Amino acid sequence: MANDTEKSPLNQLARCGQSIWLDFIRRDFTTNGSLKELVDHNVVRGVTSNPSIFEKAIGHGAEYEEETRALLAQKSLSAGELYEHLAVEDIQHACDVLAPVFNATNKRDGYVSFEVSPYIAHDQDATLHEARRLWRAVARDNLMIKIPATVEAVGAVRQAIAEGINVNVTLLFSIELYKDILEAYIAGLEARVAQGKAIDHVASVASFFVSRIDTKIDAEIDRRVADGDLQAGALQALRGKVAIANATCAYHYYKEVTESERWKALAAQGAQTQRLLWASTSTKDKAYRDVLYVEELIGDATVNTLPPITLEAFRDHGVAQPRLAEGAEEARHVLTQADRLGLKLDDITDTLLTEGCAAFCLSFDALLGAVAARREAVLGEKLLTVSNALPDDMAASVVAAEKEWSREDKIRRLWERDASVWTNGSESKWLGWLTAAQDGLANIDAYNRLAQDVKTHGYKDVLLLGMGGSSLGPEVLEKTFGRVDGGPTLHVLDSTDPQQIATFRDAVDLGNTLFIVSSKSGSTLEPNILLAYFWEQAKKALGREPSERFVAVTDPGSAMEQKAKDHGFSHIFYGNPEIGGRYSVLSPFGLTPAAAAGYDVRAFLENVQLMVASCDATVPAMVNPGVQLGLALGVAATSFGRDKITFVASPEIASLGAWLEQLLAESTGKRGTGLIPFDGETLGEPSVYGQDRVFVELRLGHEPVDSRLKALREVGHPVLGLHLQTPEQIGQAFFAFEFATAVAGSILGIDPFDQPDVEFSKVETRKLTEAYAETGHLPEEVPFASDGSLTFYADDKNAAALGTGDAASVLGAHFKRVGAGDYIGLLAYIERNSSHTQWEQDVRLMLRDRLHVATAAQFGPRFLHSTGQAYKGGPNSGVFLQITAEDAADLAIPHHAYTFGVVKAAQARGDFDVLASRGRRALRVHITGPLSEGLERLAKVLSDVVKGA
Known part of the structure; x- marks a missing residue:
């Protein structure tokens, strides 16, 4: 950008008491000196950011590639965490560039704004929590936290100010809501004073969005004129004026308040006024002068935040004259006329706030979606991939469901254990599986001790005695990974059939076997009677009590825990009571036999964490693999009658099908609805299938897609896919389908955690x-x-x-x-x-x-x-x-x-x-x-x- 002189329209704005903040941020713009040049020439005195700006920067900027790789090489990060790492650094850099302005203006200017998640715009507590978190993360005194001006956010603004957090209140349209925001600012300062805290360093701006009001009003005027409204002349006289009048009246209210005795008492202690900031000041109507909303809203103690294109336009041909101070009477007249003519400004500002929050959410979706795509590109074959090949009508319904999940913020609510995602029943008590992998890593030493004990004793076999969720997951691990060199063979027995029991008894070396008795409740019949049988078998083989040869996996306080203690078991691993059996494979019920078999539990869980991050609350529905799978399954069943789910698997991971059968059937099959899963079916010709099927391919490595699946897809059957690059990604498949099943349960309207x-x-x-x-x-x-x-x-x-x-x-x-x-x-x-x-x-x-x-x-x-x-x-x-x-x-x-x-x-x-x-x-x-x-x-x-x- 060209240098500016004191005669430049941009520099003349400062003489009128208005500060220009740049509505733009990007790493190369900051690091190459472009931002500093604008600051040094006294053109830009602050910076604002928003999701759209960051989406263009982080999602598509090549300069973030190297740091993204470095961050992901250190640890697993979700799209939200990755975005925040990158964005916080950008904000910090911009704050540092603007620090001289901050100091020279005695903290009046020099701020950089960083937005809380728009998904929580209507949640006061969540907004305040995130404001605090971002304030600590950036750790710059010249940061402003952007909070949308919803009714619910008023209290968050007050408390943030009381805690000394600078706030940019954004998405303001209504004067009445602005009055509440200004009151919240003042009350927050007063609260600090009451606590004996300084207020001279606390700053805030109230961001009025301008042009969007005229866009709505003008469209209504044009419609009524086109319909032959008898007041067409009066209506047309208001085109392009209502937004400016609304902003002008807000400014004069601000002036009244800052001249009050109440404010003067705060000012005496160093309080700064909450300046009005004009946002959305680029014109949308080509009939208007492109700097209309800059020129008409110039006044003392105000801020105008401009995107680069509007900044350049005003630099080129803007006229800097203070017009706000003299416009009160005309502004009131315009608003009176608008009301008399039935233009319903209050309804329009309410609508704009709703639309603004929704638009910010969509922008945030796009931002996080772009970051997720960047993350997946960097991780490459470290992640399994999910694909949905759906008929057009089903695909459209899934997209509609994605939008609903975004609009209703259901992914975040699911992660926050909000039971209203399902039936508002007891669901919140059964979501411990969301953090099972993380919990397992925290308990890794216990698994390592068990693995070392197995090596020390030189066990030849490990026999797991369990049913359902206690057995099917470990069975998948054994079938997938087999026997580790030098380690024992893992056997999984989940039957009361005497022939089956005898077969397993004869397959192990009873005198050289570790027995794992696995029962969540501890009262399930089968594990208890299997324990009784194999205790006696081991006792006979050893000629003594086999206490040290037995391990229990059970929930704390269960009958099995007491039995294990009474019998002197060598280890007791405790399950999480908030994890149901079929969701327990990534908990001690799956990890204990994995450790005993010699599998690398840490590496397994770290691999799982990559998928946990892919399904995180910050990952939008459109790119969230767990949500994508779940929505497709739920929509196919509820809207298209396709409730029969057929799994087709590569031979090396075929055992996953039986685990998936339990997960889907037991989670969704209730109250007369559900997904009915089918494992182990050899595919036939399309002619043998009805219109009630969904096919799920579980493909490993570089195998080509099954030609029979292609044929089914070509005749209109939906085909979903999980493509694992390596067998180690079986853990990612576990979590992806656990998440998908929870999502499908929401679509079906049932509790997916009871049975x-x-x-x-x-x-x-x-x-x-x-x-x-x-x-x-x-x-x-x-x-x-x-x-x-x-x-x-x-x-x-x-x-x-x-x-x-x-x-x-x-x-x-x-x-x-x-x-x-x-x-x-x-x-x-x-x-x-x-x-x-x-x-x-x-x-x-x-x-x-x-x-x-x-x-x-x-x-x-x-x-x-x-x-x-x-x-x-x-x-x-x-x-x-x-x-x-x-x-x-x-x-x-x-x-x-x-x-x-x-x-x-x-x-x-x-x-x-x-x-x-x-x-x-x-x-x-x-x-x-x-x-x-x-x-x-x-x-x-x-x-x-x-x-x-």
Whole structure:
């Protein structure tokens, strides 16, 4: 910019008592001396910033690249944290450049303004908290904190001033609200005086936005004139005048107050007046002189903040004359005329404030979105990526949901544990998973001690005994990372099937195994009876009490904690009571077995923290991976009927699907709604799928996209994607989907953290095992049909619908009840081994291809702590075939009257009873004789009865 002389219009403004502040900031502008040149020539006496300015600077300025890399190399930072690091440094540099003006003017000028987040404009406490935080972060006396002039912010302004924080009150349109702001400033100073504190260093400006008022008023005038309003002449006479009149009246009110005795008492102690600052002074109407709002608002003790283009225009041809002092009477006349003509200035200023706050939020979204993009570009392959390939109508609905989440500030509210994001129930008590990774890093020494103990003892195996959230996460870790060289093999047992238990018993070296008993509540049946069994097995192998070989993971105060203490367990790891089981993989329930297996827990959690930062409250919905996933899932289900979520995974991370099944089903499947997940399905041709599916690809490394997914996408099916660059990013996938599930729960209008129907199944199972303990047998049940090795059971309603014929007749009637939009659940209470898994997969695909519905292949009782919640509490669209069989051999449970086989039978019957009580279409088939033969026959009958479908 050219040098200025004393005759320059810009320099002449100072003679009129007005200071020019530059509405612009950028690092290179500060560091290359451009700002200093304007300051040295007495052109610029302050600087203001806003989200749009920073978005252009930080989001797109090449000069920030090197520092961004350096910051992210040191630690994980969210977009908001990264922005703040960079912006604070820019503000500090600008403050330092303007410090000579600050000192020369005795703290009257030389300020740099830095804005609190516009997302909290209507939250007094949050605004004050952020004002304090930014004030400390910048640590410059010539900083001003910008606070939007909402009704809720008035108290924050008063308190900030009372604490000695300089404030730029921005987005002022209304004179009435300005009066409240000026009163808040004065009251804040008086509070300091009352506390015996100095006030000569406290400064404030009240920023009136000018041109936007005329934009609204002029548009209304033009509309009415075009409609042939009889007062067209009078209306047209007000074009371009109301905003200036409004500002002029505010100025004269300011003059009145500063001449009052009340103010003079403060001035005597060194108080500065709260100057009026004119903002939005570039003209929007080409018919007006481009410096109109600068020239008309020149007056003593005022500030005008100008963007560079308006600054240059005034330098070139502006006329500096003090006009404010003489304009009071004309201004009042203009406002009276506007009122008489029904232009409703008060309504317009209210609207402008609302729109201004919303616009600032959108600008902040753009800013943080740009910073997030810069962050992702720097991190590159260190981050997994999320993609949404959606049909156009669904994509538009997701965009609308993004805007709502931004408008309602729901991401910040979620992070602040605001239950109103969901049902306003108990949700706030179940959000400990948000900081689980951070908490884990804080407790890293405990995990390292466990890992060292495992090495010291030279354990060959680690056997985890748990169910649901306690087992599925560790199972993913074991399947993904395998055995560490020189370390033990991690095994995860989550079944009461006696054959399954025996298989695991025989797979480990009982005399050289560390046992981890994992139970959040400590009262869950399965971990307790597994503990009883394996304690005795280890005791026999060792010839003594195996106390040091056992570790507990449980919530503080649980029955399991007491049992671990009584038995002398070597370690007890405590879960966070504010984390539900299915959200617990990044808590001690996942990290304890990971540490025992020799995995690098610190590196794992630090990797997770990158995704936590990506989903942070400061990351806008449009670029927030957790929000993007959650909105897509929720919108697809609620607006498009696509509530069947099918996971398609790379082989190396295929185990993630079972964990996701539990997370989605147990979190969302309740109150007659929910997302029904399907894992392990081999993709078919597009023709076998209905319009109720969403496909989620879990892809690892540089594998190409599955061609079948491409085909599904091309015919209009939504395909979401998580692309992991390395297996280590499995932790990022955990957090991204936890966050997405919470978001989807909000869209569905449910509490995603309770599981009411799982508890009902537990109750029914407990009744049956207690009955066995008392009588020595389970209550008698009578089949309604039988055909050789296949015997059928159902409640009265289902039995009546299925008849009493042979197997083909019963099964045929059952599957004729399957309609469009339904799904089939195969619920097999048998050992989960490779041959049985293959049998279920073959049958489910056959049913899918012939009936064109989604199919689930589950093993009991494992699924009871997972998808069982959705099957019972979700939409009544499931058709279930429960499969039970005689156990080839049973196992006794030490100190219990019943066996594992009895427990499994009780769980199956309890499960079925709850399905029936929920009105589900359910049938149980019991296989007698050799299981393999019975399964083969059942598959054949099923194939025959649906052959013609």
